[in-house]
Amino acid sequence: MSRAPRSRGANGWLLSAPALILLLIAANGPLLIIAVYSFLEPGDYSGVRWIFSGDAWFRILFHRDIFDGTVSLADANLSIFWRSIKLSLITTLITFAFGLPTAWFIATRPAKQRAIWLFLITIPFWTNLLIRTFAIMEVIRNQGLLNTALMNMGLITEPIQILYTDTAVLIGMTYVYLPLMVLPLFAAIDRFDFRLIEAGYDLYGSRLKVLRSVILPIIKPGIIAGCILVFTPSLGAYVTPRVLGGGKNMMIGNFIELQFGQGQNWPLGAALSLILLLSVLVALTIYAAVSRREKPS
């Protein structure tokens, strides 16, 4: 009989306490301010007036024309939400598609080599976000690496306008968040017992089947970690869509920042953030449920 730790609940809480306290002070707690703010009236240029108002929430879905007062569905808002979700999902998928082979590749190198590969993947990782975004900009802009190469090869005569489009934002986010997918995957694969593959091989015969039925289920925690680490920052991304989207292709993060800047509507910004938070909570709950179900006993 294995010895289960006594009062695991209490121990669990005790061990988690420092983390919880830190986060309460510098992350979760201040969020309450945001929740409160979403129900207030905007101040003149910044801040709020302590008067209750549901206007911010109204504005999320509905748009009142400034001049004739007609109320309609806020198309612009919805397209921003949709763009954010769409781009984040695609980013997660692409980073996974590239990240899994990469993590697998690193984890299956002979021990001596592995360190070098890990080293190589962490360098772009350590390069500052702003720098990486600029670096991508330098590649995809009209006179950048990509266009110049294509023109030199004679494939195109005029530069393709990639910068300032949704595609640019997508490329940027994939580039920036890829290492975030690789590292948790690597951590999981590194712990993977490769003898299971041999067994699976004997069972299934095809590599793809082994991949699907043996490998993926076992490294699922790593996959989930990687997906969370990519999807959630993508959804709330600010710098990358700002720089590569040229200010026209807004994502939720930019839209929120707008409210604290030129939009001058802090309550709306607060409300939008809560919406964002809710969406991610939903995603996380689904993930949690899925991972709990699949947990190896």
Add this chain to the structure above:
Amino acid sequence: MKRRVFDVTSLPGFTTTAILTFVLLYAPILTLVFYSFNGSNSVNMWGGFSLKWYKIAWENEAVQSAAVRSFVIAAWASAISTVVATMAALGTTRRGQFKGQSFIYIMINQPLMVPEIVTAVSLLIFFASIKIATGYSGLAYLILAHAAFCVPFAYLPIRARLEGMDLAMETAAADLYATPWQTFRFITFPLLLPGIIAGAMLAFVISLDDVIITEFVKSAGQDTLPTYMLGQLRRALTPEVNAISTALLAVTIVMLTAFFIITRKRD
């Protein structure tokens, strides 16, 4: 063990994709490094080879202090968040369900959910009132803020690693009358170490990278490298940014090399 090297580990297309990924990851960075030696004043028009931007950045006091500050904050934040996250991971993994566990999980990962701009503004308001009340406006606010949002980044790899670990060894140790602390110190911790290191590295990078929260929380003269560069972006971009980036990259590579040598010893 012999079969492992070839047959079992090469999945279709994986190696090609992996290599391609590495190439694609490095091309933009190398372009950036290349242009840091640009003789002209523009970021993307080549004007001959020159080291002048390095000289300019080096003598730039603002850059110097921003750089030091960035690293100090990141070091503190990474240390604090990794310790705290390891404890939390141990407390919430492999224990089966206990009451409120998912609540803890959500609380810990909350910084991942909330966009930085929101955390940034809420922290601005919160810390500002404290600053006025106590008159202290040092680095502690930034370190605290960074440590907080680094926690989930440290937590997830550690947790992933823990979940993949076999309880058998620890149970065996317990059966052999090892105290929980001994079990942790001699069995769990060494096995967990790669996960902890991955977590600490993630935390360090995330802290170093941070733009928005730092931008809003910082007080006078507390620029970090990213906020400095953000300022440059807004008005005029010169290869000084490329030079700073390349220099930072060089420092990073040196640090990483040292780090990897140390880590490999433990294996």
Add this chain to the structure above:
Amino acid sequence: MKTLLLAGTALIAATVAHAEGQLNLYNWGNYTSPEMIEAFTAETGITVTITDYDSNSTALAKVEAGGSGFDLVVPSANYVPIFVEKGLLQELDHSRLANIGNIAPQWVNVDWDQGRAYTIPWQWGTTGVAVNTSVYSGDVNTSDIFLRPPAELVGKVNVVPEMNDVIALTIFNVGGEACTEDLTVLREVRDLLMAAKESWISMDYGTTDKLSSNDLVATVNWNGSTMRARINNPDVVYGYPAEGYPLWMDSVGLLADAQNVDEAYLFLDFIMQPENAAMISNFARYANGIAGSEAFMDEVMQTAPEIVIPEEFAAAGHFLPTCPQSATDLYTAIWTELVK
């Protein structure tokens, strides 16, 4: 690792502890001449720390929240009354500013700061359009460049996301007046902007560099930024919209809760010396408000078309006043609709 941390913290502590002769300037990014700062430190021994911001609203939010530790801030003209009304700036004691008489006469009694009670001029300029003549060789002196772009420029125009400048340009374009609350005019403004947006490629800053490298061929831009672009790329030309264009000025104000007041006064006095004002101008390529500084400015500044407004366009320039709250609310509503 531990030693590293200790060393680093000691370093930071040392930097912070260096309290004697400190000054914290909160300014737009890349807007302060390093040369001028060096000269100031050499003369007074005061170390200046510059913190950047990218918009008036960011600066306002930060300063209003309090406890930021800044001593000086550089808002644009239309934001100065806001800062003053909120009690964020302290009145300047002119007896402590020996050079106060150096301010050029036309910049002393400005609408938004009569008699310079709160601020000292930093730089001023105009907002117009910048066009790469190799792509479009027609008339550039019109705001139609971005509002009704000619065929060659459709899909290639950038508009800097500065609400006040862009709204003002558009109001002038449809024949309205600054701070107008005329709903018919504003409706036209809104519709015009929304339609024009289809032809824009982006709404972003960083225009100097992009114009220099042909990443942008047309944009709403400030004169100094265009001048810097033209120096790199001779095809770039600055256009003064004949329909009307805004004049702006950024000025330095002393924050009400400033910690280093003495040092601040030394700084304010310093920048009112013509040679030093010239240094500021030479760096960012904008004119300043100090009399006699022309003598110390670079040759090119004396004659550059971006600095010296051509006769025929002088009358079309309007200094943007601080509009009443009702007007600003309307503009903000239009703007937020536009930028979404």
